[in-house]
Amino acid sequence: MIFKPVLSFEETLEHRTDLYVLVDASESMSVNDYPDTPHRLSLAARQVEEYLARLQTAFEVKRYWFDMRAHEVEQGQWPSPEGDATNLTRAVKDVLAAARKIDTSGIILMSDGLHNAGGDVVKEIAALGPPRIYTVGIGTDLTAQSGYQDISIEDVRAPEESTVNNIAKITVDVEAIGLADRGIQVELRERDAPLASAPLRLDALPGSQSATLTFTPETVGRHTYSVRIRPDPAERRSENNERDVHLLVTDPKIRVLYIEGVVRPEYKPLKSVLETDPNVEVLALVQVKRGEFLQSGSMTGVSLTGFPQTLEDMRKFDVYIVGDLDRSYFSRQQLENLKTAVSEGRGIVMVGGYNSFGPGGYEGTAMEEILPVEVGPRSIGQETTPFVLRLTPEGANHPIFYGTTDFFQYQSQTPRERLPHLKGCNILARAKPGTSILAEHPERTNENGPLTVLAVHNYGKGRAAAFAADTTYQWYLPFKAMGRESPYIKFWGQMVRWLANKEVKEQSDKPGVDLLVRKPYYNPGEKVLIRAKVRAEEGRATNFATITGALLGPGNERENLTLALVQGSVGVYETTLDPLDPGTYKVLVEARKEGVRLGQAEVEFTVGRPNQEFDRLSIDRALLKKIAQTTGADYYEPAAFGDLVERLRTLMIKEDIHREVGIQTVPGLFPILFGLFLAIVTGEWLLRKYYQLN
Template identity: 30%
Template sequence: MMLLPLAKIRLHNDLAWYWVLLFAIACLGIAIYYYLGAVRRLPRRNAVILVSLRAAAILLVLLFLFRPAISYTGRSKRNYRVAVLVDASKSMEVADSIGGRKRLDAARNLLFNGELLEELEDRFSVTPVIFGGKTDLTDKANLRKVKAEETATDIAGAFSSIGQRMDKSLLQAVVLISDGRVTAEGDVLGAARALGVPVFTVGIGSAKGAAGRPKDLAITNLVAGDNAFAGLDEEVTVTVERRGFDESEASGAVVKLSDESGELSRQEVVFRSDETQKEVKLSFTPPAPGFEHYEVEIVPLEGEKITQNNFRDFGLTVRKSRIKVLYIEAKPRPEAKFLRFFLERNPIVKPVYLVLTGKDKAKIQGDVKDLDIGKGRGLSVKDILSFDVVILGDVPSSFFTLDQLDAFKELVDKKGKGLAMIGGYDNYGAGGYVGTPVGEILPVVFSGGTDKGIEQDFFVEITAAGKGHPIFRRIAPFFARSVGGPRSIPPLKGAVRVDAARPGARILAECPLASEMTRDGKRRVVLAVMPYGAGRTLAFTGDTTWVWYRKLRPLGKDSPYEAFWGQMIIWLAGHSDEDSGGTGIDVWTERRTYSTGEAVKVFARLPQEITDAACAVTLPDGRTEKVALTAPRIQDGPFEGTYRPHAAGPHSITMEGSIGDVKPYRFMAGRKYQEFENIDLNADLLSRIADVTRGQSYTITNAKRLPEQVEIALGADAEEREIRLYNTPLFFILFLWIITIEWVFRKRNMLL
């Protein structure tokens, strides 16, 4: 509780102290003289009481005339509002604070038993805030009973939320009580700066390497692939770390891998005496295609104090099998070189590359052990029908027999596979495909002749349909022009001219050059897709995507080149998330894994008669949340919506109402146990938050100084204050009380 600052008594008549003392002695003398005759008849005790009461009454009258006041130096208390943010994420239930308390209990003890909250309330208007994956303005009663149940820590989101929900003209400071372990997307320091007020942080928990850490086994790293194949063995590597155990302890701990059906694999961990970390490999075999959620757990040891970090989980896309791709070119060229290189190192692809070596002769490379390779043109009809995807490069129709051309059509129409034609000088119309079985199933219309095509550089423009299509998942922003700047992806160096898209085809990308408009004023098609029979076809008129690879190679697997071709092949093979299984209803997201707090773009393809729709997102704890979907902006486009997950773990999406059958689509937001992947106090982040906002950083042991420092930081001006005793009802009531007691006392002693 805040005590009154050092004070002094002063008299408004400005009399010296010795005059006051003289008056007091005089009052005592007058009282004794007045009662001198009466007190002789009274017992000594009663005489003293009577004289004291009269002296006190006379003294109060004199003091009233002297006008006494208590003066002190204080700070001006304006209408300051301070937000106190308390972390209620799951990592705050770790019991490593002072006295073995759980972190949230230690925070509560500081606020209430340590009187930090009361000290702040004595100086400011305080708004308590509880945050984790979401942020709630609350009160003291809820703050006392809140539990550490939030599955994410979004400090940036908490700063942004109070900035939007509280009056910025009144908010003057923020107090953040947390372990600093951020598990959600967001620029924490940027959000702190945006508040425009000082942030004072209080770190809760033990830092890495701190003395006296309790016994603990932790999973500190997990490595698993992004893709797996049904029926084939997969492996996950787990790093286990021991803390606080003696050298002879912790060996014999068991690590096990499970999915929703139960335990799949287990391994024993054996530490050498000098080891604190150990890698463990767990093998398993995914039984069926789909998106699966797996958990790894260290079985707790006797004496282990912290068990929350014994878990890790991950999501894995399990595919039917590796995609068999046949890629055919008439001759070597840069586009073929880079595309072939990509196919050969892509783990989900099983490629075969066929290139002409002379008239009616071809060279076949790749995984050909299961092919019945004939002479001359190389592939039999049986061979062609064994592939999942065929990519026709710069190769004329004259290279193929009619049976082979019919086989390409049957592969799509009857077998439900995919066929693509990419740009070149000797394909499409110039390659003699007009009127052929292949020309009939492509999603574009073209004319015969020797047109050299578009020979001018241009940036690919993605259409609204393209932005929601799996082929451009995650990479559409690369093709957009940044505000006031260039695109991040290089232009193509030309393309094949085609006349238009076929009815039923979807145009995903176009050439924006005004000089290349069609006769009816439309842009030239660069990429179009179309369902055909049981399968699907694609036409891409560009032939220089290798420039994308060369410029953006440092991005690795996140390069738009890698994603463009990889997602195209997955879609052509029918392994894409946008696969309704024949119901005509699809729901999917841009990708399968997200961070908590990150925007998840949801797409749904629904029957044309539907104009209003919503989907339901099922959270890891079984609760559902509704996401409104916006109607398509173009014909045949998908419905779109945005969802920001605030809980960590596996989510699933289904359509609301009676729209039709659609299998649940699953994605991961964060990780179910992400709050415990690193439980060490992140004192560095808390210190940087304080530094960039001109606040201060504290520990739980020195946080009692915080209220005064907040007051100083806010510039509350020092000023002289006084309490005028003579001008208060209490002064008059005290005088009446003394006179009344004296009268009663005199009456009882028969002095009236």
């Protein structure tokens, strides 16, 4: 030991880890749970500051506040509770991104638990692999308080789309506490203009009551309506007395009645085209035996055994397509009613057949009065020579033939794309004065010139067409692969729209891109579909473009997007976005083909809505407890916050350390200590001798 001395040390080291305190600053934290008391955020911040010094003796304390995102508290200044929404998952994720995980002891989460950003919060937080999250519930169950009074709009149920000038219904679910037997008015407004109201007598039963608001939208477009209940003086908060509802008002679908006197080849493809048209509802009738008609089609709620008898039933349709049906199936009154219905604004087309026009006995009837031609007698006959339509100059520029002129003969030009020949046509006596002749037979004539095949005119407020061809079904199969671009589908779709006075406006003939979302407002948790329609040369849809873009979100966040071609479509590209945080977003896209820019477009949409923070005001303890349990921690009430602090302090990492240092390893120290040792021993010997000690 004298020649190999050592120094021994015993010490305890305290390892200070990080502790994150995360406090909810969303708008629901502005609630005062009791009269004349601070709001929830103020109470939470006060507790943090009161125990901060105690926590700092054991941890490096990091203070954060959050609404949709987490933010570090700057210079000890807590914000006002003004966040539009609460995202517990994102807040925890933000903290973990800033944390040193290996040196983080835990997170204290102080909130009322009113997460409203969608998703499974507990599952999503657990997937982040966080440290222990100790939850502290801030707030109370207001509904359980004695004397608490409140009216809240719990839900608004409305269609996403409605039709103009048709009745729309909105159902409002209302819950009231402490205001039994009170009479209220549920109001619907647009820009403060009253549209509808409904009375409601509040009851004392748990759960919501419903009121139905009925109104008639008068203009087409996207509308934002406000559902309101006037605040009661006894209510502590009134933000939950109002909700917005968004409605797309469109022109109604075109309701078509298609009737055939015999089952002929035209019937099935034409009915199929009308059934699959997204803007058409069709009721089809075909005679299967004398006087017995079979009904089919996409229209519901209407049942017919033949052509409608009454004017009221005829008014249920916008367009009538009359096929190979003899005049004997109509009474005089039916034809008079039909004349009235068309003059009021509806459309009709008679299609060629052995029992149509003159051969069908319509000469001198109200049907002939409606049509743009004089049909002639039953003996006028048929033209049976196969032919391809020849368009007149007016026909080549008419909406019925838009986008299909390449398939038809025009003046002396031969068609670029050859259609199968029509098998023949009815001979019509003559077109009436003022009639527009759109198509003729290229070879056959009568005393009035080339045989008229398609003629149109206005009748009163309505429209009528005489289409003498028999029949167009040959156009269907050869071009079926073209989808909606098929000349058969385009011709009949545009015929129906023109008759209904809803013809498709001309599209751009230049390259470009049209961008759209299904609706402008989405609820938290909903996926968002982004769709682009791309045009290349001459405005034609293209499947060979590259569509790239970006999603710009709240806080200038940016996410790159790529839109993929929709299988089976022509020129349609789309992508689906996962549920987004509440806020306003902008989508920017650019379309290119072979490196050449075709165009760019942008569109905005919003996730969430105003005052969603006040949909629920009572604390969600169950959610906070699940978060704590899932992460291996515990839930605490504010009164037990001090207990949580002391428990955390006991978790401080302590380490007992024993160290030995060899004296000979320290330069110059051994001679000093050895000299000191000799001095002590010599001094002791001298003292003993002086005092004559043994």
